[in-house]
Amino acid sequence: MNTTEIKDKIFWVGAIDWDIRDFHGYSTYKGTTYNAFLVKDEKTALFDTVKKSHINELVHHIKQLVDPTDIDYLIVNHVEMDHSGSLPEIVDLVKPEKIFCSKMGFKAINEHFHPEDWPLEAVENGQTISLGSKTVTFLETRMLHWPDSMFSYIPEDKLLISSDAFGQHLASSERFDDQIDFSVLMEQTSKYYANILTLYSPLIRKLLAKVQDMGLEIDMIAPDHGVIWRSHINDVIQAYADWSQNKGKRKALVIYDTMWQSTEKMAKAITAGIDSTGVSVKLINLAHAHRSDVMTDVLNAKAVVLGCATLNNGMLPRMAGFLMYMRGLKPTNKIGAAFGSFGWSGEAVKLMNRSMEDMKFDIIEPGLRFKYVPGHSDLKECVEMGKRIGQAVIEQTEE
Ligand code: FEO
Numbered sequence: 001m002n003t004t005e006i007k008d009k010i011f012w013v014g015a016i017d018w019d020i021r022d023f024h025g026y027s028t029y030k031g032t033t034y035n036a037f038l039v040k041d042e043k044t045a046l047f048d049t050v051k052k053s054h055i056n057e058l059v060h061h062i063k064q065l066v067d068p069t070d071i072d073y074l075i076v077n078h079v080e081m082d083h084s085g086s087l088p089e090i091v092d093l094v095k096p097e098k099i100f101c102s103k104m105g106f107k108a109i110n111e112h113f114h115p116e117d118w119p120l121e122a123v124e125n126g127q128t129i130s131l132g133s134k135t136v137t138f139l140e141t142r143m144l145h146w147p148d149s150m151f152s153y154i155p156e157d158k159l160l161i162s163s164d165a166f167g168q169h170l171a172s173s174e175r176f177d178d179q180i181d182f183s184v185l186m187e188q189t190s191k192y193y194a195n196i197l198t199l200y201s202p203l204i205r206k207l208l209a210k211v212q213d214m215g216l217e218i219d220m221i222a223p224d225h226g227v228i229w230r231s232h233i234n235d236v237i238q239a240y241a242d243w244s245q246n247k248g249k250r251k252a253l254v255i256y257d258t259m260w261q262s263t264e265k266m267a268k269a270i271t272a273g274i275d276s277t278g279v280s281v282k283l284i285n286l287a288h289a290h291r292s293d294v295m296t297d298v299l300n301a302k303a304v305v306l307g308c309a310t311l312n313n314g315m316l317p318r319m320a321g322f323l324m325y326m327r328g329l330k331p332t333n334k335i336g337a338a339f340g341s342f343g344w345s346g347e348a349v350k351l352m353n354r355s356m357e358d359m360k361f362d363i364i365e366p367g368l369r370f371k372y373v374p375g376h377s378d379l380k381e382c383v384e385m386g387k388r389i390g391q392a393v394i395e396q397t398e399e
Contacts, residue, residue, distance in 0.1 A: 003061045004175045006228055007157040007220065009040045009134075013061035015054035018171045023082075025325065026195045027290040030188060031171025034058075034082055035224045037161060038065055039154070042132025045073040046094070047152055047161050048224055052085035059093065068093045073129075075136070076101040077163040079108035079148045083224055088113055100129065102140050105148035123150075141165065141207060143200050158219040165204075166236050168192050168226030178231035187296070188226065189236060193243050194299040195292045198329040204244040208237065246333040248302035250397040251280040252389060255294060256307030257287065257316040262341035262373050263309045269379040270305060270339065273386020279303075279393045286318040291325045298326065302393045303335040304361065305386075306352045310342040315351050323355045335392050336361030337385065339368040346371075364392050 004012040014035040020028050034050035036058055044066055050058045062068050071094045076084060079101075087109075091099070099120050101109060106122040109115070123129075125140040139151040145164040152161040168188035174180055197204060211218075221229040221236070229236055254271045258264040267283060274281040282301075284294055298304060308319040315323070336356035340348045349367035356363055368385055370378045 001057070001061075001173065003038075003064050006037070006175070006222060007154075007159055010154070010157060010159065011038045011040070011065055012036075012175055012222075012228070013038045013046070013058060013065070015050040015057035016171050016173075017051065017054060023169060026169070026191075026292040028169040030169060032169040032225050033171055035222065035226075035228075037222060038062060038071075039131055039134060040066065041134050043072040043130075044070050045075055045131055045136070046071050046090070047075045048077050048083045048163075049074075049086045049090050051082045052089075055086035055089055058086060058090070069095060072097045073131075074099040075152055076105055076109065077150050077152055077161065078146060078224065079105055079112060080146055080164075081112075083163075084109070084112065088115075091115070091118055100138070102138070102148050102150040104142065105150065108146070108148040143203050144207065145196055145200070153216060155217070158217045159222060160216070160218050160220070161222045163224050164196060165223060166221050166229060166240070167223035170226040172227065175228055176231070177227050177229045180227055182232070185227065185232075186235075186239065189239065190243070190299055191292065191296040192225070193240065194295045195329070198243075198295070198299065198331055201244040201246060201332070204240060208241055208244070243299055246331065248333060248397060249280075249300050250393055250399060251282070251301045252303035252305060252393055253282050253284060253294075253297055253301045254305045254307065255284045255286060255322070257285070257309070257318045258307075259309040259311065259316065259341075260373075262370065263307045263339070265374055265379060266339050266341065266368065266370065266382045267307045269382035270307070270386040270389070273383035274303075274305075274390040274393075275386075276383075277387055277390025277394060279390040281390075286322055291322050294322060295326060295329060295331075298331050298334075301334070302397050303337070303389050304356070305337045305339070305389060306356070307338070308340045308348040308352060310340065310346050310348040313345050313347050315348045319348070319352070323352065327355055327359060330359055332360060334359070334361045335389065335396065336363045337365040337367070337389055339382065339385070341370050341372065341374065343372060364389065
């Protein structure tokens with residue numbers, strides 16, 4: 001791969017990871033990129049590095065543009081290892097005059113790498129440094145996605161280097177949003193938000209308001225993963241605004257795991273009931289769907305209906321694992337309901353309800369349970385429950 005000049009004297013020098021398929025539990029079946037940016041000005045600055053496994057690609061790209069020892073400043077926007085894993089080797093190679101990071105970044109760098117003599121300099125929120133003809137303003141973005149995260153803004157180029165925000169796990173030879181199919185791009189952008197940022201939605205709402213108040217002019221957003229936004233900036237900012245408000249569309253999900261297809265029969269009957277109300281509904285068998293794809297559906301759905309058979313006084317392991325994953329991400333403002341078959345004890349419905357209570361879902365049904373195999377009248381009850389859920393979705397959403 002070659003470097004790409006994204007703005008005058010500003011270059012993409014990152015690495016493409018075509019092979020990664022799991023990112024701490026998130027299925028990255030389209031790979032990813034670790035973006036790093038080099039600014040050649042009176043001072044030469046490198047923004048972020050890459051995962052340790054990809055350092056050769058980063059160094060190869062830097063050498064296409066400058067002698068690495070000519071780099072004056074390293075800027076660490078985020079200390080998670082996919083962006084800082086090669087920092088020790090880069091510091092050795094570059095011998096930078098300064099390494100800029102946030103105050104929390106200062107602590108995190110020390111806690112990760114235990115350096116003895118790195119020229120670290122913690123910057124204040126809003127602090128500006130000069131590179132010569134260009135300046136860089138640092139904006140603290142704590143918890144997006146780690147306490148140390150910050151953005152770097154170059155006003156002369158209206159360029160926001162946004163760390164994890166606005167990223168996508170999407171490997172491609174293309175570097176810009178208008179070179180990729182828009183639906184694929186937004187699908188991966190929403191998957192990234194759903195699986196990395198959902199928990200931090202209140203902070204994202206505040207950040208978007210802050211950026212608006214500051215009147216930052218932005219005509220390019222360069223995240224640390226995936227392609228760079230230059231043509232669809234308003235689209236992605238609006239999408240983040242919508243997702244962070246957790247409104248949910250007129251859509252329901254019926255997510256289930258089944259042992260001997262009894263819970264599956266119930267799931268299909270509930271789905272038919274929801275469908276009869278005109279609400280969009282998706283039936284998801286956890287045996288065939290990855291939890292991170294299910295979370296992408298949850299992001300835009302208003303109702304989450306969970307079904308599981310009881311196994312050994314608990315839930316089937318796929319549902320238990322999915323609930324643990326979803327609870328960590330804490331989607332809010334959802335309608336919830338549970339159902340499932342059982343043989344003798346039947347705890348699964350109660351356990352699913354408890355999980356949804358923890359996430360503060362609005363649980364509109366006590367839960368439907370049937371012993372062994374549901375009969376015709378039982379399935380009619382499922383259809384009726386589906387109709388009530390569909391009606392609740394209609395009442396709580398805009399068309
Ligand atoms: Fe791409 Fe939070 O690291």
